[in-house]
Amino acid sequence: MTRRSDRERLRRQQATVLEWESVPPPLDLYQEEAQEDRIVLNLGPYHPTMHGVLHNIVTLEGEKIVDVEPHIGYLHRAFEKLGEVYSYNQFLNCTDRMNYVSAPMNNIGWLVAVEAMMGLEVPKRAQYVRTIIVELSRIMDHLVSMGILGVDLGAFTGFLWFFEEREKLYQIIEKQTGARLTTTFGRIGGLRCDVPKDFVDDVRNFVRTFPGIFKDFDDVLTRNRIFMDRTQGVGVIDAEKALSYGFTGPNLRATGVGYDVRKSRPYMCYEEFEFDIPVGDRGDCWDRYTVRLREMLQSLRIVDQAVENIPEGPYRIEDPKVSLPEKKDVYTKMESMIHHFKLIMHGVRPPAGEFFFSTEAANGELGFFIVSDGGMNPYRVHVRRPCFYCYSAIRELLVGGTISDAVATVSSLNIIAGELDC
Amino acid sequence: MKETWQEAVSDAVRSRTGDGLIEAVSGPEMPVLIIEAGAIMDVAQVLRDAASGVEFRVLLDITAVDYLKYPDSHPQRFAVVWHFLDPESGRQIRVKAFLSGGESPPSLTSLYPAANWAEREVFDMMGISFSGHPNMVRILMPYDYEGNPQRKDFPLEGPERAKQIHGELLGNKALTSWKELHDL
Numbered sequence: 001m002t003r004r005s006d007r008e009r010l011r012r013q014q015a016t017v018l019e020w021e022s023v024p025p026p027l028d029l030y031q032e033e034a035q036e037d038r039i040v041l042n043l044g045p046y047h048p049t050m051h052g053v054l055h056n057i058v059t060l061e062g063e064k065i066v067d068v069e070p071h072i073g074y075l076h077r078a079f080e081k082l083g084e085v086y087s088y089n090q091f092l093n094c095t096d097r098m099n100y101v102s103a104p105m106n107n108i109g110w111l112v113a114v115e116a117m118m119g120l121e122v123p124k125r126a127q128y129v130r131t132i133i134v135e136l137s138r139i140m141d142h143l144v145s146m147g148i149l150g151v152d153l154g155a156f157t158g159f160l161w162f163f164e165e166r167e168k169l170y171q172i173i174e175k176q177t178g179a180r181l182t183t184t185f186g187r188i189g190g191l192r193c194d195v196p197k198d199f200v201d202d203v204r205n206f207v208r209t210f211p212g213i214f215k216d217f218d219d220v221l222t223r224n225r226i227f228m229d230r231t232q233g234v235g236v237i238d239a240e241k242a243l244s245y246g247f248t249g250p251n252l253r254a255t256g257v258g259y260d261v262r263k264s265r266p267y268m269c270y271e272e273f274e275f276d277i278p279v280g281d282r283g284d285c286w287d288r289y290t291v292r293l294r295e296m297l298q299s300l301r302i303v304d305q306a307v308e309n310i311p312e313g314p315y316r317i318e319d320p321k322v323s324l325p326e327k328k329d330v331y332t333k334m335e336s337m338i339h340h341f342k343l344i345m346h347g348v349r350p351p352a353g354e355f356f357f358s359t360e361a362a363n364g365e366l367g368f369f370i371v372s373d374g375g376m377n378p379y380r381v382h383v384r385r386p387c388f389y390c391y392s393a394i395r396e397l398l399v400g401g402t403i404s405d406a407v408a409t410v411s412s413l414n415i416i417a418g419e420l421d422c
Numbered sequence: 423m424k425e426t427w428q429e430a431v432s433d434a435v436r437s438r439t440g441d442g443l444i445e446a447v448s449g450p451e452m453p454v455l456i457i458e459a460g461a462i463m464d465v466a467q468v469l470r471d472a473a474s475g476v477e478f479r480v481l482l483d484i485t486a487v488d489y490l491k492y493p494d495s496h497p498q499r500f501a502v503v504w505h506f507l508d509p510e511s512g513r514q515i516r517v518k519a520f521l522s523g524g525e526s527p528p529s530l531t532s533l534y535p536a537a538n539w540a541e542r543e544v545f546d547m548m549g550i551s552f553s554g555h556p557n558m559v560r561i562l563m564p565y566d567y568e569g570n571p572q573r574k575d576f577p578l579e580g581p582e583r584a585k586q587i588h589g590e591l592l593g594n595k596a597l598t599s600w601k602e603l604h605d606l
Contacts, residue, residue, distance in 0.1 A: 073562035080547070081571055085578055116451065243479045243509065246536030257509055264512025352494075355451060356505055356516060358482075369485055369503065373493050380572075382485040384505070392539040421562055 037061065043406065045074050051148070051410065052417025056394070063402045068395045076421040083381035087347035088114050089188055091381065096182035098383065099419040102141035104133045104173065104185040105361045106419075111186050112267050113357035113368040117350045118188075120322060125313045126190040127269045132203060132306045133173065133185060134268075135299040139210075140169045141362030142250075142292040145414035149289060150221050152411040153230045158217040165206075165213050172202045188348050189323040190316025203307045207300060218293065231285035235397045235409030238283055245396070246389035249364025251413055254291045255283035261360035273302045285412035292414075322348055347376030356384075363387055363414055387413075387420040427476050428453040431469070431515065439464045452514045459502065459519035459527040466533050469506050469515065476513055478506035481530065484540035486548040490574040498522050500550060504530075521550070529555035547572035 044055040053074035059067035079094040086094070095106040108130055115122060122130075143166045147159035170180045175196045177183040186192065221227055237247070239255040252259060260277045262270040278294035280287030316323045320339035329336035352374035358367035364386025371380040390413050397413075398406050432446035435455060442461025447454050457465055469478040482505040489496040498520035506515050519527060529552035530537035541552045542561040549570035551558050560567060569576055 073560075073564075076562040078571060081578060241535075244481075244535050246480055246482065246534070246540075248480070252509075259509035259512070261512070264509075353450065354487075354503075355449075356483075356514070357451060358514075365482070365507075367483060367505070369483065369505070371487050379492060380487050382483070384483040388539060388543075389536050392536065396535075 038066065041403070045071075051415055052420075054391075054410070054415060054417055054420070056398075056406070056410075058398070058403065058406065060403060063404075065398050065401055065403060065406060068398045068406075070391065070394050072391070072417075073421055075417045079422050080381050080383065083378050085377055087376050088350070088378065089348060091378070092184050092187070093182070096184055097418055098385070098422060099141070099361060099363065099366075099387075099416045100181060101144050101416055102137040102362045103181060103183045104137040104177075105141070105359075106366065107183060107185045108134050108268075109359040109361060109366045110368055111188055112359055113355065113370060114188050114348070114350060116267070116357045117353075117355040117370060117372070118322075118348070120189055120317060120319075122190055122317060123314045124269070124311045126186075126315050128306050128310045129176075129191060129195055129199075129315070130186060131268055131270070131273070132303050132310075133176065135302045135306070136169050136172065136203070136206070138299045138362050139296045139303075140166055141414075142296050143169075145362075145411075146289055146292050147217075149231075149285075149408070149411045150227070152407050153227060155221055155224065155227060158221045161213055161217055165210060168202075168206055168209075172199070172206065175199065175202070187316065187323060189319065190314070194315045200307055200310065203303060207304050207307065210300060211297075214293075214296065222290065222293070228286060230404070230408055231289060231412065233282075234285045234401060234405045235288075235412060236282060236284045237393060237397060241393070241396065242283060245393040247364065247393070248386050248389070249360065249362070250291045250295060251288055251364060251386075251390050253277065254280035254287035256281050261358055261365055265358075267357075267359055270302075273305050275299075275302050285408045288412040349374060349376055358384065361386060363416065363419065364390065383422050385419045385422055387415050388422075391415050391420055427513065430475055431455075435465050435468050438468045449516060452516055454516045454518060456518050456520075459521045459525055462502075462504065462517065462519060462530065463528045463533070465517055466504070466506075466530050469517075470533060476508050477510065478508050478513075478515060480507040480509055481505075481534035481536045481540070482507045482514065484530075484537060484544055486544045486550055486572075488548060488572065488574045496520060500548065502527055502544065502550060523549070526551045526553045528553055531555055546570070549573065 039060045041058045041060055043058050045053045055071040055074065057069040057071070058065055077097065082094055083091050092107055092110060095110045096103040098106045143162040147162040151159045173183055174180050176199065177185045237255060239257050242252050242255045243257065248259065256279050258277045258279045263277060275298045278291050278298065280291050324343055325336035325339050330340045350372045352372050354371045356367055356369045358365045365384065366386055367384030369382040369384065370378050373379040397409050401409070428448060431453065432443065432455060436443045439461045442458045442464060443455060444458065445456040447456065455465065485503050487501045487503065488499065489501065490499055499522055501518055501520050504517040506517065521527065529541055531541065539561060541555055542559065545551050545558055546560040546563050547570060559565060563571065
């Protein structure tokens with residue numbers, strides 16, 4: 001306050017001088033004053049609109065952002081280092097904690113990478129169940145991120161409707177994996193166990209009821225005048241820039257580039273399903289929002305096709321070098337016990353060499369770079385996190401906008417701190 | 423068909439960089455170009471400007487590997503690995519350069535802004551700095567942190583790590599018990 005009053009006094013003095021001498025004041029005095037009017041604001045590390053532990057030091061001129069300095073790493077848990085002492089199946093636990101909003105997608109990303117490295121052909125039934133769970137978690141991720149976008153901009157109702165739907169999905173996943181958040185879904189070579197009896201009914205039920213809730217949410221938020229004003233033309237990035245910053249996933253598709261790993265390099269059994277890739281055209285917050293909304297319906301299409309055609313058969317590879325034998329065999333058969341012991345103690349061993357494999361996670365291309373020396377632990381693991389690259393363009397997106405735009409932009413990018421820092 | 427674009431890319435890179443391209447091999451999932459670290463700028467230029475007909479417009483990832491404890495021998499201790507992507511066709515390519523600890527390859531930030539944070543991460547984790555980078559500081563670890571955690575000689579845990587952290591406090595004498603550390 002003293003600074004403000006000093007400035008007032010200076011201005012008054014200046015005014016009197018001006019009246020008196022009627023000469024223009026030196027220009028640099030004004031510039032200095034403009035500099036002085038800048039406010040440095042800490043958005044984060046703990047800020048309700050920053051979605052996790054993100055730290056942005058924002059320089060403001062009035063309400064306009066003139067500079068942003070992002071600081072990350074508050075949630076860095078050294079998973080890449082841990083990966084070097086964990087076995088391939090153990091590292092699955094670390095992947096849960098990367099994008100914790102849609103953990104099964106990271107699990108499958110890791111499993112598919114290791115299986116591709118080992119050249120394993122996973123049974124069809126496991127592929128279909130994985131596809132269903134992965135697409136349900138894509139819906140789950142978009143439910144949260146778009147619900148929260150509404151909350152950040154003042155619309156609470158739709159968020160609660162979506163959370164009710166998310167709860168149904170959590171129950172489906174809980175029945176399958178035993179956990180809600182850190183799912184550790186699947187194992188190398190298939191699934192941990194077969195799906196529960198009511199899995200198909202639960203999924204069918206969700207596929208039937210979800211479009212109604214979706215329509216309600218769409219009606220209440222998408223064409224809401226306030227919501228449109230807050231998101232259209234805000235946080236714009238064009239396709240050229242987005243590509244050069246390494247954007248992938250819905251954030252890239254919002255700029256009009258129809259790149260999706262599921263179509264470009266189909267993994268699992270995506271080539272068997274019919275679905276479209278929704279794209280936007282302007283690359284603003286509203287486009288990122290609508291692309292995600294439309295993606296949910298496409299995911300629902302895939303789930304619908306998959307759940308109606310789940311084939312019978314084994315849910316994992318019947319190879320004792322990859323998947324654990326049945327528990328009852330372990331207790332009664334010598335051979336199974338040896339396999340069990342070998343697999344627990346010496347692990348799954350991919351061949352020596354290096355391998356990069358990426359899948360389409362909720363936020364974009366999630367890649368695992370694995371260097372193996374033929375042992376039970378990866379020699380080196382590196383995770384290509386989609387958030388990391390989207391967030392590196394934050395300066396590009398925020399500078400020139402207002403502080404309220406920053407909230408909408410960060411929210412629409414759907415930055416997950418756990419994935420960002422890894 | 424698959425061979426053609428891979429050969430076209432390696433030919434285009436070879437004609438631009440000459441000896442910069444050491445070897446072009448086909449990995450199990452994508453082609454791999456092994457290059458001299460200093461030639462990465464030219465290689466990236468060729469890849470991005472579609473001199474070979476494939477336009478690698480996305481720098482997907484940069485990382486590094488420390489081969490210190492790898493069973494097979496390698497030309498140098500470290501390798502920096504770049505992954506590029508062509509979003510039109512979905513094709514990927516890996517570029518790899520071996521280098522010793524002190525070398526610093528050129529930064530790709532001017533070509534691909536995506537390289538900015540990715541190179542900072544490599545610098546943070548492996549201690550490989552990139553020349554010409556606008557802001558070569560740590561990104562994940564605290565700014566005043568010492569050591570590069572992803573290097574193979576960096577211990578994961580245990581008294582060795584504690585000694586490294588508290589080495590100065592202990593006056594560089596060996597740590598005998600955890601209690602000693604606790605009393606500091």
